[in-house]
Amino acid sequence: MRIFFKTSKIFPLLFGVTACVTAAGDANLPLFKSYSNKNSQRVASDYHAQGTDGMVVAAHPLATAAGVAMLEKGGNAIDAAVAASFVISVVRPQSTGLGGGGFLLYHDKEQKRQRIFDFRERAPIKASSSMFIDEQGNYKKIMFNGQLVKDPAIVGHLSVAVPGLVKGLVETHRELGKLDLRIVIAPAIEIAAKGFPVYLALAREIKDREQWLRLYPGSRKVFFLDGKPLEAGQTLVQDDLAKTLQLIAAHGHRDFYEGDTSRKLIAEIKRGNGLIDATDLRGYRVIERVPVSGYYRGHRVVSMPPPSSGGVHIIEMLNMLEQNDLSKLHPRGATYLHYLTEVMRRAFADRAKEMGDPDFVDVPVHRLTSKAYAQKVSASIDPERATPSSSIGLSAPTGESPSTTHISVMDRWGNAAATTQTVNYSFGSCVVAEGTGVVLNDEMDDFTTKPGGSNAFGLVTGTKNNIAPKKTPLSSMSPTMVLNKEGRVELILGSPGGPRIITAVLQAIVNVIDFKMELLDAVHATRVHHQWMPDTLRFEDGAFDNDSKKRLVDMGHKLSPIESVGDVQAIQREQSGLMHGVSDVRSDGKPGTPAHVKELK
Numbered sequence: 088m089r090i091f092f093k094t095s096k097i098f099p100l101l102f103g104v105t106a107c108v109t110a111a112g113d114a115n116l117p118l119f120k121s122y123s124n125k126n127s128q129r130v131a132s133d134y135h136a137q138g139t140d141g142m143v144v145a146a147h148p149l150a151t152a153a154g155v156a157m158l159e160k161g162g163n164a165i166d167a168a169v170a171a172s173f174v175i176s177v178v179r180p181q182s183t184g185l186g187g188g189g190f191l192l193y194h195d196k197e198q199k200r201q202r203i204f205d206f207r208e209r210a211p212i213k214a215s216s217s218m219f220i221d222e223q224g225n226y227k228k229i230m231f232n233g234q235l236v237k238d239p240a241i242v243g244h245l246s247v248a249v250p251g252l253v254k255g256l257v258e259t260h261r262e263l264g265k266l267d268l269r270i271v272i273a274p275a276i277e278i279a280a281k282g283f284p285v286y287l288a289l290a291r292e293i294k295d296r297e298q299w300l301r302l303y304p305g306s307r308k309v310f311f312l313d314g315k316p317l318e319a320g321q322t323l324v325q326d327d328l329a330k331t332l333q334l335i336a337a338h339g340h341r342d343f344y345e346g347d348t349s350r351k352l353i354a355e356i357k358r359g360n361g362l363i364d365a366t367d368l369r370g371y372r373v374i375e376r377v378p379v380s381g382y383y384r385g386h387r388v389v390s391m392p393p394p395s396s397g398g399v400h401i402i403e404m405l406n407m408l409e410q411n412d413l414s415k416l417h418p419r420g421a422t423y424l425h426y427l428t429e430v431m432r433r434a435f436a437d438r439a440k441e442m443g444d445p446d447f448v449d450v451p452v453h454r455l456t457s458k459a460y461a462q463k464v465s466a467s468i469d470p471e472r473a474t475p476s477s478s479i480g481l482s483a484p485t486g487e488s489p490s491t492t493h494i495s496v497m498d499r500w501g502n503a504a505a506t507t508q509t510v511n512y513s514f515g516s517c518v519v520a521e522g523t524g525v526v527l528n529d530e531m532d533d534f535t536t537k538p539g540g541s542n543a544f545g546l547v548t549g550t551k552n553n554i555a556p557k558k559t560p561l562s563s564m565s566p567t568m569v570l571n572k573e574g575r576v577e578l579i580l581g582s583p584g585g586p587r588i589i590t591a592v593l594q595a596i597v598n599v600i601d602f603k604m605e606l607l608d609a610v611h612a613t614r615v616h617h618q619w620m621p622d623t624l625r626f627e628d629g630a631f632d633n634d635s636k637k638r639l640v641d642m643g644h645k646l647s648p649i650e651s652v653g654d655v656q657a658i659q660r661e662q663s664g665l666m667h668g669v670s671d672v673r674s675d676g677k678p679g680t681p682a683h684v685k686e687l688k
């Protein structure tokens with residue numbers, strides 16, 4: 088049982104009084120309530136693996152198996168991450184794919200440094216800040232085959248940004264991988280060609296997006312059988328995707344960006360009056376970036392810089408949280424959850440105002456991640472009252488989507504890779520390019536597509552995130568690593584969930600560092616989410632008991648339930664070298680570790 092003390096050194100007012108008032112209620116809570124995945128027959132231990140020869144954690148067992156197979160063949164963290172990425176592109180088409188993009192954070196053990204590969208989608212050259220809106224400022228009416236495409240930034244050909252995944256994976260592998268690319272892609276080709284059983288969550292997503300997947304002939308061909316959406320248990324075979332993957336295995340990214348595949352992609356884009364042309368594909372560049380980093384209670388936190396907002400805000404929020412000794416608070420108590428919410432609210436207000444592609448706009452990364460800024464901003468937190476978001480900014484609805492995916496890998500040499508990849512919303516634009524099997528993203532929706540509007544995740548962004556040719560839309564994807572004092576990676580993690588990526592990663596880190604939870608508990612514990620706008624504290628079932636709930640409401644928080652916050656895939660390495668891999672119980676992931684490792688000559 089936890090005991091509550093006066094905790095705050097810097098803000099004695101914040102917890103000094105409140106902790107005493109709330110102590111009795113909080114102390115009666117069980118330490119944490121595990122999240123239960125209602126759709127799974129698995130038990131918590133199925134989501135945990137341990138070993139010393141490397142670890143792969145991905146959101147589908149087949150992707151994990153492919154990564155582990157690479158480690159067993161003597162491959163390194165990049166071989167495993169790339170193999171798992173290609174497989175996840177086949178088995179989670181609702182989340183990611185060759186028509187999408189992502190970020191990869193790599194820790195090089197020898198050189199003791201981290202590198203970031205940004206292969207996110209970019210706006211086509213013909214794109215403009217007003218491309219989605221008509222003269223009255225409303226979304227344009229786009230028709231396809233006689234049907235109105237209601238949300239042209241989320242569905243259809245105009246929503247597609249220039250895909251970066253293939254170039255990103257191939258180039259990263261060429262520079263850092265050890266195994267032949269053909270070996271690394273082989274598992275994905277085999278699964279695409281032979282097929283795999285449709286699982287419940289995939290069947291549900293196909294059903295959810297049925298209207299749009301049915302509209303586009305390329306998608307209808309892949310996700311429907313005899314005119315009906317594929318159901319759980321049926322086999323999803325992707326012949327065209329297998330062929331596209333074979334061309335990548337044989338020619339690297341050339342065919343995809345300049346050859347036959349590129350011509351098929353362009354033909355599809357033209358069919359729906361999209362903007363991407365051959366120059367866009369040929370000109371796509373992977374960008375290497377400098378990671379953003381900070382210190383949290385002596386641990387070094389390294390994460391994704393802009394054009395993701397994730398790393399900056401994770402560090403900004405940790406800096407605010409660091410000002411109080413959270414270990415003395417209850418992880419499910421109102422005192423902690425109030426402070427956590429206020430910290431999230433302030434960081435997401437900054438996101439809306441300050442964030443965009445750093446190659447186009449000025450993003451004050453150093454200011455936002457400085458300890459001094461965190462002190463200044465958190466000084467406005469009232470220990471007894473929720474700050475209305477309207478006193479910091481506008482209102483907007485929020486959406487949910489089970490898309491995007493994260494893979495964490497560590498090899499036995501201590502190299503590590505964390506990569507988050509996406510087609511954005513579920514099945515991206517819902518357009519599969521005919522003859523390629525490639526699901527095209529709808530990443531244009533991550534830009535500010537309409538002044539004052541919000542995107543599919545209810546996120547409001549400002550003019551810094553306006554559309555411009557070749558610009559990268561703002562992201563929340565946050566592949567993250569925590570390093571110990573010797574510079575060794577002690578924790579790798581990431582998540583899908585749009586804005587909830589940032590808060591899921593944050594809470595997992597705090598659970599490990601402050602609440603000293605084992606990784607399995609840290610990942611499975613219930614989570615909350617606040618993103619400034621809408622001014623609502625979203626909470627998972629069991630995130631707090633009735634007493635804490637009442638106290639949060641009394642403080643002025645508007646509470647609203649949410650099915651889940653993120654889907655964390657994480658690895659923790661103990662000082663002894665033992666690695667723990669944990670997949671989030673919220674989804675269908677699985678950790679895996681090599682049984683026998685072959686030495687590579």
Ligand code: DON
Binds near residue numbers: 563564
């Ligand atoms: O880059 C981003 O932040 C979004 N496109 C990610 C979308 C996402 O995570 C959807 N998953 N639930």
